[in-house]
Amino acid sequence: MEILKVSNICKYYGNRSNLTKAIDNISFDVNEGEFVGIMGASGSGKTTLLNCISTIDKVTAGHILINGVDVTMLRGEKLNKFRREDLGFIFQDFNLLDTLTGYENIALALTIQKVKPKEIDKKIKEVSKTLNITHVLNKYPYQMSGGEKQRVASARAIITSPKLILADEPTGALDSKSSRMLLEKMEELNKNLKATILMVTHDAFTASYCSKIYFIKDGKIFNELIRGDDSRKEFFDRIIDVVTLLGGDLNDAL
Amino acid sequence: MMLFKLSIKNIRKSFKDYAIYFLTLVLGVAIFYVFNAIDSQEAMLTLTSAEKEIINLMNEFLSGVSVFVAIILGFLIIYASRFLIKRRKKEFGIYFTLGMSKKNVSKILLLETFIIGVISLVVGLILGVIASQFMSIIVAKLFEADMSRFEFVFSKASLIKTVVYYAIIYLIVMIFNVFMVNKYKLIDLLNAFKKGERLKVRNLTLSVIIFLVSICILGYAYYLALNRLDSLDLFGLSILLGILGTFLFFFGISGFILKLVQSNKKIYFKNLNVFILREINSQINTTVFSVSVICLLLFFTITIFSSAWSINLSLKNDLVYGTPADVQIVSYSQDVLDVQKGILDKIDYDVDNFSSYVKANTYGFENVTVGDLIKPIKKEVLKIYPNLLVDNLLPVIKISDYNKIASFYDRDTYTLNDDEFILLADYAQMIEYENKALSEGVTIDINGKKYRNKYDKCMEGLIDMSGNKSNTGVVIIPDSVDTNGYVYVRSYLMANYKGDKDKKEEEFVKYGDEIADNGGFYNTKIDIYTASTGLRAIMIFIGLYLGVIFLISSACILALKELSDSTDNKEKFGMLKKIGVDDKRLNRALFIKEGIFFMIPLFVAIIHSIFGIKCANIIMESMSVTGNMESILSTALLIVLIYGGYFLVTYFMSKRIINEK
Numbered sequence: 001m002e003i004l005k006v007s008n009i010c011k012y013y014g015n016r017s018n019l020t021k022a023i024d025n026i027s028f029d030v031n032e033g034e035f036v037g038i039m040g041a042s043g044s045g046k047t048t049l050l051n052c053i054s055t056i057d058k059v060t061a062g063h064i065l066i067n068g069v070d071v072t073m074l075r076g077e078k079l080n081k082f083r084r085e086d087l088g089f090i091f092q093d094f095n096l097l098d099t100l101t102g103y104e105n106i107a108l109a110l111t112i113q114k115v116k117p118k119e120i121d122k123k124i125k126e127v128s129k130t131l132n133i134t135h136v137l138n139k140y141p142y143q144m145s146g147g148e149k150q151r152v153a154s155a156r157a158i159i160t161s162p163k164l165i166l167a168d169e170p171t172g173a174l175d176s177k178s179s180r181m182l183l184e185k186m187e188e189l190n191k192n193l194k195a196t197i198l199m200v201t202h203d204a205f206t207a208s209y210c211s212k213i214y215f216i217k218d219g220k221i222f223n224e225l226i227r228g229d230d231s232r233k234e235f236f237d238r239i240i241d242v243v244t245l246l247g248g249d250l251n252d253a254l
Numbered sequence: 255m256m257l258f259k260l261s262i263k264n265i266r267k268s269f270k271d272y273a274i275y276f277l278t279l280v281l282g283v284a285i286f287y288v289f290n291a292i293d294s295q296e297a298m299l300t301l302t303s304a305e306k307e308i309i310n311l312m313n314e315f316l317s318g319v320s321v322f323v324a325i326i327l328g329f330l331i332i333y334a335s336r337f338l339i340k341r342r343k344k345e346f347g348i349y350f351t352l353g354m355s356k357k358n359v360s361k362i363l364l365l366e367t368f369i370i371g372v373i374s375l376v377v378g379l380i381l382g383v384i385a386s387q388f389m390s391i392i393v394a395k396l397f398e399a400d401m402s403r404f405e406f407v408f409s410k411a412s413l414i415k416t417v418v419y420y421a422i423i424y425l426i427v428m429i430f431n432v433f434m435v436n437k438y439k440l441i442d443l444l445n446a447f448k449k450g451e452r453l454k455v456r457n458l459t460l461s462v463i464i465f466l467v468s469i470c471i472l473g474y475a476y477y478l479a480l481n482r483l484d485s486l487d488l489f490g491l492s493i494l495l496g497i498l499g500t501f502l503f504f505f506g507i508s509g510f511i512l513k514l515v516q517s518n519k520k521i522y523f524k525n526l527n528v529f530i531l532r533e534i535n536s537q538i539n540t541t542v543f544s545v546s547v548i549c550l551l552l553f554f555t556i557t558i559f560s561s562a563w564s565i566n567l568s569l570k571n572d573l574v575y576g577t578p579a580d581v582q583i584v585s586y587s588q589d590v591l592d593v594q595k596g597i598l599d600k601i602d603y604d605v606d607n608f609s610s611y612v613k614a615n616t617y618g619f620e621n622v623t624v625g626d627l628i629k630p631i632k633k634e635v636l637k638i639y640p641n642l643l644v645d646n647l648l649p650v651i652k653i654s655d656y657n658k659i660a661s662f663y664d665r666d667t668y669t670l671n672d673d674e675f676i677l678l679a680d681y682a683q684m685i686e687y688e689n690k691a692l693s694e695g696v697t698i699d700i701n702g703k704k705y706r707n708k709y710d711k712c713m714e715g716l717i718d719m720s721g722n723k724s725n726t727g728v729v730i731i732p733d734s735v736d737t738n739g740y741v742y743v744r745s746y747l748m749a750n751y752k753g754d755k756d757k758k759e760e761e762f763v764k765y766g767d768e769i770a771d772n773g774g775f776y777n778t779k780i781d782i783y784t785a786s787t788g789l790r791a792i793m794i795f796i797g798l799y800l801g802v803i804f805l806i807s808s809a810c811i812l813a814l815k816e817l818s819d820s821t822d823n824k825e826k827f828g829m830l831k832k833i834g835v836d837d838k839r840l841n842r843a844l845f846i847k848e849g850i851f852f853m854i855p856l857f858v859a860i861i862h863s864i865f866g867i868k869c870a871n872i873i874m875e876s877m878s879v880t881g882n883m884e885s886i887l888s889t890a891l892l893i894v895l896i897y898g899g900y901f902l903v904t905y906f907m908s909k910r911i912i913n914e915k
Contacts, residue, residue, distance in 0.1 A: 056832060077836055084834030095829045099532040107523055112835050117519035156833075 003164055003196045004030040004053065009062030011048055011219075022048040023059075024219035030164070035190040035197045037210035039239070041246075045219040046200045047168060053198065054087060054166050055079055067163045084113055088157030088165040092172035094149040096141040102152045103137040109156045127155045130193075131185050147178025151185060158195060165189075167199040171206045183209040204243055208236040215242055222246065257358060261365035268342065273907065274817060274900075275334045276374055278810040282327045282803070283378025287416045288386045289316050289799045291409035292393065304781070308788030315792050316799065320419070323803050328423040330807045332430055335367065337814050339434050341821070343442070350440050360432045367431055371424045379416065383408060396791050456539060461509020468502035471495050479869045496862065501546045503858060508538040526835065526843040533823075534850050541815055545855050548808035552859035552897075555804040556889050557866040561874065562797025563885030566790045568874075569722060573786050575680075576720045577779040578663035579748040580755060581762060584718070586744060587773025591615065593747035601768040607758055611749035612662040614655035616717065617740035618647035621699045622729055627677060628687050630694040635687050647741060650700070650729045651717070662748055665715055668730065674708040676730040678715040680723040685712050688727060698729065701736045717746065719777045721786035756780070801892060808855070809900035816848050820908035827912040841909055848908060852901045856893070 011023040022045045030036045040046040051057035053064055055071050064071050066086060074082055088109075089095075096105050103124060110120045128134045131151045136144050144152065150170060157165050167186070171179035187209050189195045201207050209232065215223040223242050227235045265272060293313045339346075349359050390407060478492035512535050515522050522528060538545060583593050590596030592613060594605060605611060625632055625644030635642060651659075656678075657667040668676055675698060679685050689711040697706045716725045751758035759780050769776055827840055867886070 054832070080834045080836040082834070083832070087834075089832055091829075095825070095832075097529065097532070097826055097829070099536040100528060104528045104532065108526075108528055108830075109833055111523050111525055111528060112830075112833070112839075114525070117523040120523055121519075 001032045002029045003032050003034075003067055004198065005063075005065040006053065007063050007065075009049075009052060009059045009064060011045075011052060011057070012060045021219045023052065025062075026216075026219070026221055027062075028214055028221065028224075030196060030198055032196055033190070033194045035187070035209070035211045036199070037207040037213040038198070038200045038216060039202060039204075039207050039213055039243075040216035041202060044216045046202075046216050049216070050166055050168055050198070050200045054089065055083060085160065086163045088160060088162035090150070090154050090157045090165065090167040090170045092169035094141070094146075094153045094173070096149055096153055096156075098141050101138050101140055102133065102144065102148075105141070105152055106137075106156045106159055109160050113160065123159055124155070127159050130188070131155050145178065146174045147181055150174060150178070150182050154182070154185065154189075158189060158193070163196065165195055165197045167197060169201055169203075170199065171201070171203060176205075179206065204236060204239045207239055208232050213239065215246065217246060257361050258365060261362050261369060264345075264362070264366055265369060268338070272338070272370060274810060274813045274903065275338060276370065277903070278330065278334065278806055279370070279374035280378040280381060281806050282330070283375055283416060283420060284382035284385055285799070285802055285806075286320065286323065286327070286419065287379055287382030287409075287412050288389055289795065290320055290415050291382070291386045291407070291412035292316065292389065292795065294386075294407050294409035294412065304784045305788070308784060308791070312788060312792045312795065316795060319796055319799055320415075323799065324419045324423060326803055326807055328426060330810060331423060331427050333811065334814055335427055335431055336434065337818065339363070339431060341818055343438070346435065346438065347440060356436055360435050363431050363435055364428055367424070367428050371420070371427075375417065375420055379413065382416070393791070396787060396794070456509055458509045458513045461506045462513050463506070464502050465506030465510035468499050468506055471502065472499035475499055476865045479865055480872070497550065500549055500858065500862070501542065504538060504542045504546045504549070504855075507854065508535040511535075526830070526839060529830070530843050530847050530850075533847050537815070537819060537847075537851055538854070544811055544815070548811060549855035549858045549862070551804045551808045552856055552893075553862040553866060555801045555808075556859060556863040556893070557870055559797045559801040559892060560863070560867055560885040560889040561870045562793040563888050564871070564874065565793045567884060569786050569790050572722045573783060576716065576722065577782050578665070579719065580750045580759075580779050581748070582719045582777045583747045583749075583769065583774055584744060584776070585746075585772075585774040588743060590745055590773060591743065593745050593774065596745070597769060597772045597774050598747070600772055601765055603762070603765050605749075607752055607762070608749040609752040610662070611747055612658050613745070613747050614651065614659050614717075615743055615745045616649035616651045616655075616728065617737055617744075618742040619650055619700050619739075620647075620741055622648050622650055624648060624727070626698055627696055627727060627729070628691040629696060630691050631687060632691075648727045648729050649717070649744065650731055650735075650740075652733050652735065652737075653730050654733050656717075656728075656730045659717060659746075659748065660715070663716075666713075668708075668713070670708060670730065670732045672732050672734050673703075673705055674732065675705040676708050677712045678717075678725065678728040678730055679712040680714050680716055680725045682723065684726045688712050700731065701739055703735070705731060705735075719779070719782060721782045721789075798892075801889075802896065805893065805896040806900070809852075809897050812852055812855070813900050813904040816851060816904045817907055817911070820844075820911040824912055824914075837913070840912070844908055844912065845905060848901065848905050852897070852904075856897065 006029070007027045008025055009023055009027070010021070010025055013020040013022055024045075026049065038046045038049065048057065052059045053066075053071075055074065059072055062072070066082075069082070069086075071079075071082065096102075097108070100108065106124050106127070107120050110123065115123075124137070125134075128137055131154060133148060133151045133155060136148045136152065141149055141152075150173075154170070157167075170186075171182060174182060183206060186197060186199075190197055190211075199206070199210065207213050211227050213225040213227075214221050215225075223245075225235075225238060225242060230238070293309055346359055349362070350356075386407060386409070472495075475492045475495035478488050478495070482488040482492070512531055515527070515531055522531070583597065585593050585597060587596070594611075594613060598605060623644060624642070624646050627648060628635055628644075632644065636644070653668060653670045653676075660667045670676065677688060677692060677696075679688060692707050692712065693710045695706065695710075697704050699705075712727070715728075716723075717728055718725065751762075759778060762776075762778070766776065827844075830840060831837075
């Protein structure tokens, strides 16, 4: 069953005399339980695409359906409710609130949905065990490592059991060891909890954890890769092939 | 020229940051001008020469206070500009990387400060000139002068003074700014935005303990302020403890509140409460010093202003009571037993100038002293007031003489049995002890005959006219008393003028020196009114002047802190928006957060003030001033207007900051 259906969306910036097509007629689907990656160089339009899907930005044309609901039509309180309940966000710079402890940061996603404190506690204990962050729950972000911060941010994203988790360069600010750990955890979430994840990245290694990858160039889908039964190593090599094909544009892929 | 353009653009760009700064500068300049221009008001009022003299005196007072105000404004401006420079570190960093020299960056900053300074000076002066027109109305009302014609008042002296003071302050600020820029290292400037204000997390248990300790210290300070006013050392201690307690209070309060709310998970984990509480906690923790100073400033404002107002109202009420006759002539000469014969006739002043008059004498007796009247509690009182002049003789008056005065003054008359006396007084602090003594029974001895008190408390009344209630005691005795052997005699003549009172007063005053030459002196209603009005005006203006300056200073500091936090917190609010918090809830959270931040120092200041005002009332009672509700209400109005105004401006500007893309 498809969770996300993107059909013919466009996003233009500027005016008639100086038009920038950040997204130029993109369409694709994400099914339930898929771990989809979107790859592209800086300025290829991948973050704009994610912003449109996450309803942070508005499309110029086209429709985005999430779980059958056309999010381009949502306004006001309905839009906020949709973001609160159906989407989970993981950002490159973690976006944790520095004055709150790890526990409180995760809890915030639930308190704004008016969940009872007892239930909040139960859920946080569960998810922190899965993501291996029980030991940092009472620490403040400045006391955590980058990897721990990103896992706390991930916990905040998945704790509301969203239909779709959107991750924007989640490994962008992490060292390779932390990146690997985070990606393994995300893979686990995807396999064990059947979480649907859409991840934007320009890094081939990060992308190799996905089950399907769309390559974007100049606002258009340029290629599509499906992992199938390949091992992660084999998939990685195939990604590198595409990146090479794309030319110098993705030279920071490694 | 390029630098000039850049400066102008910068000011426009950072107008958001500058707005509160600008507002405060303008208000500061305007207030400074208005209070220094008060002497020019007399031009439009018809005042007597005595009133003019009082206004001159008041002006001297205000000039003195102005120096103090200028210092406060100077500190405020330095704080604010340091703050604004901090916000722009990154920008300066970029100038440096582009190869601009420190000298040029300093020049940009100098130009900016100069432009802002000149604009705010001009706007402030214009506002001040307008406001001082309204001030004339207040002055006219205070002096009960008639303002039949409206005339535009403008004080060149005040204008020059304002510009000079302002120039000095600004010169210091500019030197300070250049110094700040020269101190910076490029790497710090570029990374400044990343560091932000260092997060201060305190041990919550420690916070709670410090909070509880601070409550105990404050409680003891309050106790000392109310109950141990007799000792100057202990009074000083209570102030020191109050300051210490305030600092500790703000050190611990946020942690205490956090801990308190955390213990109730239902409230803590409700909506955005976690976020709001943590934000306030970190905000207060990073500004313990400023918040404490602000709290103390607010406390001074409330206490000074409401005390000044109390004195004003008290003096006003006492005035009618204390001046029941147009003129009173008193003779101290032991040779004069009748003012009319002994003085007025000698100096050729015709009593036909009076529509009515009354004469009476008071005597001093050896055994009728302050100490004798409070005999039952004398030891106790001496313990508290070791310097009380217990050997002073109290004036004694025969009942028939007193009743003559009383009917002239339009007050109650009394009757006495042959062995009784009445104590007449109106000085609040003395009455307290006298009443206590009288309720235990007091006997006095005149020429061997004993008299006891008729009433068990003092009767309110006076013989000497005065602007405030200051009669510490007059003993009324039966007519049958043998007045031989008195220590001194004083003769009185009280009168009302016939016809035009102002004209008659002017004529009478001309005889002043001659009256003195004959061993007498006089009080007139108009004199007492003028002196009292002058005192009231000085009180009100100084209270208002300091109050407003303190208020805008503290509100400005809080506002700057909040606004810079909002800029820093834009990302946080953006993140909350991304995870689905709607604008309404976000704005409410902002409102609560800033409201609490503004309210906490005010709240503590109000608690301080309750005790401060009580303490001031005790002290003022010796000046026969009683505290009252109206003064508290007018203080509240002042605070709501200025402090509340700053809060609202801050809220709306913060809202705009966090909601902009």
